[in-house]
Amino acid sequence: MNQTTPVRPDMFCPLLDDYRCGDFFFGTAHGRLLARDTLARIRRPVDAQLAAEVTTSLRTAREGGHDNPVAVGALPFHAGQDSNLHIPLTVARSAAAGIAPAPRPTGRGVLAVSRLPEPEQYAAGVARAVAAIRAGHARKIVLARALDITPADPVDPAEVLAHLVHHDPHAFGFAVSVTPRDTTSAHRTLVGASPELLLSRRGKHVVSHPLAGSIPRSPDPREDKARAQSLQASAKDHDEHSHVTEGIAAALLPHCRKLHVPAAPSVVRTATMWHLATRITAELRSPDTSSLDLALALHPTPAVCGSPLAAAHAVIAASEPFDRGLYTGMVGWCDESGDGEWAVTIRCAEINHRNVRLFAGAGIVADSCPESELAETSAKFQTMLNALGLPNTL
């Protein structure tokens, strides 16, 4: 693989076909990035110094003779946990990626499932969060749950990635190696298809495209359309969404001018969900502010944590019986000029040969109903259950 690989028109699905376990992959239908092997690792707590350390590592790579270095990887939800970033030895990009061919269907049996927490407990946690919000302790809290599944056959992350890229071509398809350095065990890979852009920076142009307020899609076209309309009309979902756009606008303002936040959200779809979405645009004040600086200023947004952040964090810590790790963090890349793209790490699963962990969460506000939030998280699991060839009833 060359440092920069031009688009090969003869290749139906450039770079996706080249992906192999251990690589970093990130892309949409508009462009893909595939990174292989490691020049420098950046594993440190996610704090105010992280972006500066990335800039320094990129400069050192350039001074060491590396052409056009890029930092790639993922950052966790919790500040204080370690980043999973590196500067790869080789990076290939393709500008127009096209739609991936349909991968062959895989149906898998299941040996064991563990639900964290059990669905009834999740619903009870939502009810407690609603009570806390109504008592004035917070305005919004995002509660997640996880599924630990032991499939009957081992899972190949490359197959799962191909399935995701085919079925959700406009999402950010990603694969990040999360194998701990001190282990000789099987590869661990975080694979997903995120529909949510935390932040992109190209030159002075900044874009964030948050999602909040969701409803599952229906296989019946009429019902599907009716659901999209009901989401667009839902006061509860607009409330949930407004915390996010307000939070992002406030975080961008110190770094940007010409901030534009559309007056009302639009409705966007994935293969399994409808979401309220707002495309926020702005112009950078200083070229010294990198995409990672900006993404860290936004993270975590009220779309994945809540509002106010500290109160939401406390309820999450008391309610979720698992570590989010990289889920609801960010995944993407940043180059030496500061340009980059960071997606919110959702609709994903950690795959470790015969073990997979799936994650899904939902934003809770004063008018949330526990059963609907449980159904929303079940629908969000479908993205990964489908890609893994697992039964959609888990």
Ligand SMILES: C=C(O[C@@H]1C=C(C(=O)O)C=C[C@H]1O)C(=O)O
């Ligand atoms: C937390 C997740 O999704 C987030 C929560 C949403 C919501 O509450 O409507 C929508 C998109 C995401 O920002 C997830 O998919 O796991």
